[in-house]
Amino acid sequence: MSRHTIALESPTPERAVEILRKSILGSRTSIIVGRCIVKYRGRAESFLGEGDRVIILKPDGSLLVHKASKREPVNWNPPGSIHRVYLKEGKVIVESIRRRPRETIFIELSEVYFVGSFKLIDEECIMITGTEKDVVDIIFRSPEVIEKGFKPLYREMSTKYGKIDIFGVDEKGRAVVIEVKRRKADLSSVSQLLRYVESVRESTNSPVRGILVAPDCSASARLFLKSHNLEFRKVMFK
Amino acid sequence: MSRHTIALESPTPERAVEILRKSILGSRTSIIVGRCIVKYRGRAESFLGEGDRVIILKPDGSLLVHKASKREPVNWNPPGSIHRVYLKEGKVIVESIRRRPRETIFIELSEVYFVGSFKLIDEECIMITGTEKDVVDIIFRSPEVIEKGFKPLYREMSTKYGKIDIFGVDEKGRAVVIEVKRRKADLSSVSQLLRYVESVRESTNSPVRGILVAPDCSASARLFLKSHNLEFRKVMFK
């Protein structure tokens, strides 16, 4: 039983359990489509009444329960969880346990429409551009997008109250704290910047400027910036 | 072709396209397991080289591309996106377009190991307990968990700089701003509280207290609280 693909429509509960157990043992990805209830207990607690869902068990210990809508799984366990599949009163049970924090998922399937087991070969990892890091790179390569004479010195500089995206000095040698956002900045972006500026001010008597860099900024965030004499610099990164 | 379950191992590209198109038209949930590359362009941009993945197309327009590891899809489009499936040079192509913001996913399948189409019936929605709202409820029902004489007045009270979880008054009639966290509070929790306290102070000359309520608090968050004369109240909600 080492075929890369095993797929079975309307399996008996016994057969479903057999396939799923071998799938888990064999580090394969399992897919179940069926009618089920789901109980969760851990950081929070939830109950999901009977309905049709797609369940995915990954070889890294992730568990996903998807409804027919939304991007998010309705229930899940992250990588590292332990999966168990067994029969109880003629029904297929899927259990997933995570330790630290302890969280348990209990799935009771009243019907299994489909069960599949797949050996997925995938060495590739995703390449992403357009993240905050890319914006920071741009600023280090072309500091003039902030202003003439700006000199970036450190990135991810640790302070008492968090890490500064970019720390540098302006034309006049004043300290400059920059918080970068890849999308429209909001109140929490300003709060962040304010926290870092304060942190730097606690350790010096010299003036410290704070600049929020983003493609846009909400109205209330702008007001909040002004009330603390912080600045906004629009930087589009395309 | 209105069976609730359609499942096919190693379909020809033509047959896969046929099944998927009918699945989309019929508001069914589609599952593809196959070898593919994925290109994404939108708020950011990404490329994923050839590998085996699980692709889910939901009738609400969600698209998920899952690798064999992690809880998160490697690529996705949220509900409301439009899916198209077609043949190109003998390969199955799955395209998903979202407008506002415009985002496109392009999936080229070099091999299809499995294709399934399912009519999922699901009227149930999840019941969750142990959320922040539950903690706020506890405080409104038993204000003494904050302190003797505390009177909660409003929840989600809007201010210039955001919404206060709980606004109330203490035994001595002083304004009290409470920020509630259902898990360990961190620096950003304190930033939030500070922002709301400031906002209230801007509109009064009377003293304003700020209390962070959480099951725990990080060391640096505690320091940050102290530096602004804000308070921490441990509340477990179990």
Add this chain to the structure above:
DNA sequence: GCCTAGGTCCCGTTT
């Protein structure tokens, strides 16, 4: 292990 912060965050709610 904890802490910090980003994310193509998603998502619900309110304005």
Add this chain to the structure above:
DNA sequence: AAACGGGGCCTAGGC
């Protein structure tokens, strides 16, 4: 539509 904040957020990177 924008804005605001929660989430069982998840995930990566430091320490």
